[in-house]
Amino acid sequence: MNVLGIESSCDECSVAVVADGKKILSNVVATQIPLHQPYMGVVPEIASRTHVEWIKGVVHNALETAGCTIKDIDGIAVTAKPGLAGSLLVGLSYAKALSYATDIPYIGINHIYGHIHAAHIEYDIQYPYVALLVSGGHTLIAIMENYDKMQIMGTTIDDACGEAFDKIAKFYGWGYPGGVVIDRMAQKGDPDAFSFPDPSLHKGEHKYDVSYSGLKTAVINQLHQFQNSGYEATPENIAASFQKTAIDMLIRRLKKAAKDAGLNTVVTGGGVAANSYLRKALSELKGMKVYIPSMKLCGDNGAMIAGLGYHFLKDGMTSDLSLTIMSKVMAFHRSYPR
Ligand code: KG4
Ligand code: ZN
DSSP: OEEEEEEOSSSEEEEEEEETTTEEEEEEEEEOHHHHGGGTSOOHHHHHHHHHHHHHHHHHHHHHHHTOOGGGOOEEEEEEESSOHHHHHHHHHHHHHHHHHHTOOEEEEEHHHHHHHHHHHHSOOOSSEEEEEEOSSOEEEEEEEETTEEEEEEEBSSSOHHHHHHHHHHHHTOOSSHHHHHHHHHTTSOTTSBOOOOOOOOSGGGTTOBOOHHHHHHHHHOGGGGBOTTOOOOHHHHHHHHHHHHHHHHHHHHHHHHHHHTOOEEEEESGGGGOHHHHHHHHTOTTOEEEOOOGGGTSSOHHHHHHHHHHHHHTTOOOOTTOOOOSSOTTOSOOOOO
16 A cells, blocks of 8 residues: 655655555655754744645655656545644645545544654554654653554653754754754763753652753753863853753653553654664663664654554545644643553
């Protein structure tokens, strides 16, 4: 079954063709980063207008690269939530129109589940497991029971992990997107130059939660308080120390969550899963099976949407033309333990 996956929830206009949920025939990612770079962040109006201009060409490109025509496509999967409203609308409207015109069934996909599913394209992974989803909009530690069923153990109580990277890089004028820039700078810095505190949220329902707002304030406004003697406050040292604190916090919660849930399989996904420090820390987890998607499947991409869409379509689930986008997904509250 060939599934065409369309992803337009933010600033990447991406379309893929994936066979049987496993074989990536094409995965075209047309990035808008250069258009948003001057503003050091995504400008929603520019993002949606650019998707309108690009989507048809990106779909054609993905089909051509896969060596097929629309006649070879058995199903269409499209991100329907969450994300920027205008951007989501472009992808969903295109998918609906294509489905209506060709009679190919389509399914609306939750972007968060798509990120978590990315590793399944490359590896055979058994449920249940603990997922670590880290992106620019979300930070979740959750038990995945199936491809469409999650129990959230922990989340962020304020900023998302990638958002903290982006805001700090923006404040210091280091560049955009912040995660990529900080990761690169951190390679030349000393992670022990600053000892930023880990917010203590280890009580009750918050025990698997993280918080990035306090860390961001410390990195931006209270640097001197946390500087270790003998170290210079160079951008590289600031970047390395922030990155270590931000990621170590996640790893500690993840280990606790997996232990408490009695699970030893961990799957990660999302833009921040491209972070070199996080990838190393995850790969060094002892006694756990860890699945990390390759770099091209971490950031927003059509392949993860096609890969997950395949399972819904195979199980006979489709969306009808009344489906609409949802910018925010309210269901992301803690649901563990039930
Ligand atoms: O998943 P994604 O492409 O879009 C959302 O769904 O949000 O994630 C984008 C986020 C941005 O915050 C970006 O700075 C971050 O992922 N990111 C990284 C790295 N590459 C991208 N964060 C840390 N290290 C990286 N290497
Ligand atoms: Zn994403």
